[in-house]
Amino acid sequence: MQFETLAIHDGQAPDPHTGSVTVPVYQTSTFGRDSLDHRSDFFYSRIGNPTRKALEASLALLENGKFGLAFASGVAATMAALQVLKPGDHIVAGNDIYGGSYRIFEQLMKPWGVTTTYTESEATESYEAGITPATKLIWIETPSNPLLQLSDIKALGKLAKERGILLAVDNTFASPYFQRPLELSADIVVHSTTKYLGGHSDVIGGAVVTSDSAIHTTIKNYQGAAGAVPGPWDCWLILRGLKTLKIRMKEHEASAMHLAGMLERHPAVDRVFYPGLTSHPQHELAKEQMSGFGGMVTFALKDGLPAVERLIAKIKLFVLADSLGGVESLISSPAKMTLWALSKAERERRKCTDNLVRLSIGLENAEDLEDDLLNALEP
Ligand SMILES: *Cc1c(COP(=O)(O)O)cnc(C)c1O
Numbered sequence: 425m426q427f428e429t430l431a432i433h434d435g436q437a438p439d440p441h442t443g444s445v446t447v448p449v450y451q452t453s454t455f456g457r458d459s460l461d462h463r464s465d466f467f468y469s470r471i472g473n474p475t476r477k478a479l480e481a482s483l484a485l486l487e488n489g490k491f492g493l494a495f496a497s498g499v500a501a502t503m504a505a506l507q508v509l510k511p512g513d514h515i516v517a518g519n520d521i522y523g524g525s526y527r528i529f530e531q532l533m534k535p536w537g538v539t540t541t542y543t544e545s546e547a548t549e550s551y552e553a554g555i556t557p558a559t560k561l562i563w564i565e566t567p568s569n570p571l572l573q574l575s576d577i578k579a580l581g582k583l584a585k586e587r588g589i590l591l592a593v594d595n596t597f598a599s600p601y602f603q604r605p606l607e608l609s610a611d612i613v614v615h616s617t618t619k620y621l622g623g624h625s626d627v628i629g630g631a632v633v634t635s636d637s638a639i640h641t642t643i644k645n646y647q648g649a650a651g652a653v654p655g656p657w658d659c660w661l662i663l664r665g666l667k668t669l670k671i672r673m674k675e676h677e678a679s680a681m682h683l684a685g686m687l688e689r690h691p692a693v694d695r696v697f698y699p700g701l702t703s704h705p706q707h708e709l710a711k712e713q714m715s716g717f718g719g720m721v722t723f724a725l726k727d728g729l730p731a732v733e734r735l736i737a738k739i740k741l742f743v744l745a746d747s748l749g750g751v752e753s754l755i756s757s758p759a760k761m762t763l764w765a766l767s768k769a770e771r772e773r774r775k776c777t778d779n780l781v782r783l784s785i786g787l788e789n790a791e792d793l794e795d796d797l798l799n800a801l802e803p
Pocket residue numbers: 497498499500522524525565569594596597615616617618619628629630
């Protein structure tokens with residue numbers, strides 16, 4: 425079955441008790457037992473809840489994995505995925521990863537004895553050079569945030585296998601509609617379901633998907649023990665989002681492609697970062713490992729931060745906000761917003777310059793968005 429059919433049907437059969445076409449919101453903390461000796465599938469909602477179970481099954485299917493786990497946020501999912509590590513282990517991560525993942529590695533994992541080396545996101549060799557005898561995990565985000573750099577999932581999966589280490593991919597930007605890392609030999613996929621999977625800027629959530637039962641058991645055990653689980657309503661909202669993922673992603677992409685081309689030709693723009701442009705240094709890799717290029721567009725303005733400030737002051741349809749992946753278009757300054765918590769030196773190392781603007785292209789009419797951008801870019 426094709427992606428959109430799975431997204432609508434699998435893991436979400438009509439409710440066996442009532443025939444309800446949507447999975448009910450099982451708003452309950454606990455479940456009555458038949459007897460002292462018999463514990464049914466569900467007994468306490470931290471450990472398992474039917475609405476969450478439907479979401480977890482659906483997430484696994486869409487990533488073409490065997491096991492899905494849902495979390496209260498993307499960072500909770502990241503923290504959960506890192507439970508495959510123990511003190512003394514080492515991570516090699518891409519440079520251009522989500523600021524919150526960097527914060528987890530540096531502020532939470534480091535004090536517990538797990539260290540991280542950051543390396544050029546685009547170069548498989550640089551990940552290889554970062555590997556030490558203690559390395560247990562390669563962590564990548566592709567396309568990355570905010571520079572939309574790609575890492576070669578297949579090549580890194582091969583490298584990881586040869587070295588007996590694991591490859592985890594944060595697949596938030598591409599979504600499983602455009603990229604399925606497990607099919608390209610990754611071991612673990614992580615999502616912020618807050619973004620495209622939820623798709624409507626109305627819920628915070630995260631997910632981990634794997635096909636390895638030992639990894640799944642470790643992370644599931646952590647989920648039950650540490651408890652950063654999403655409530656049933658949040659699971660329901662994300663399930664609803666999944667059903668329209670394909671049509672939303674196609675539309676996000678068509679508009680992103682149109683606007684990226686316009687920006688590339690605009691005299692105020694120094695450079696556009698979008699994997700769908702032939703000028704993107706990894707456009708060929710994008711065509712190989714993705715079936716579409718996504719809805720995120722980053723660009724650099726020639727006149728630095730003052731030009732960014734002017735643009736943001738004049739723009740009307742794009743909402744100035746963090747986050748991405750919703751129906752409404754958002755605009756942000758990575759240096760002043762999503763990566764504000766990093767030191768200037770760290771931002772410079774990541775090539776996150778002050779003149780960058782990041783767009784999350786929503787589902788408005790592309791020409792309306794173009795007019796808004798053109799008007800705001802007027803000197
Ligand atoms: C937003 C985001 C996260 C964190 O997710 P939350 O749901 O905000 O906790 C992780 N990775 C990427 C790529 C993100 O965009």
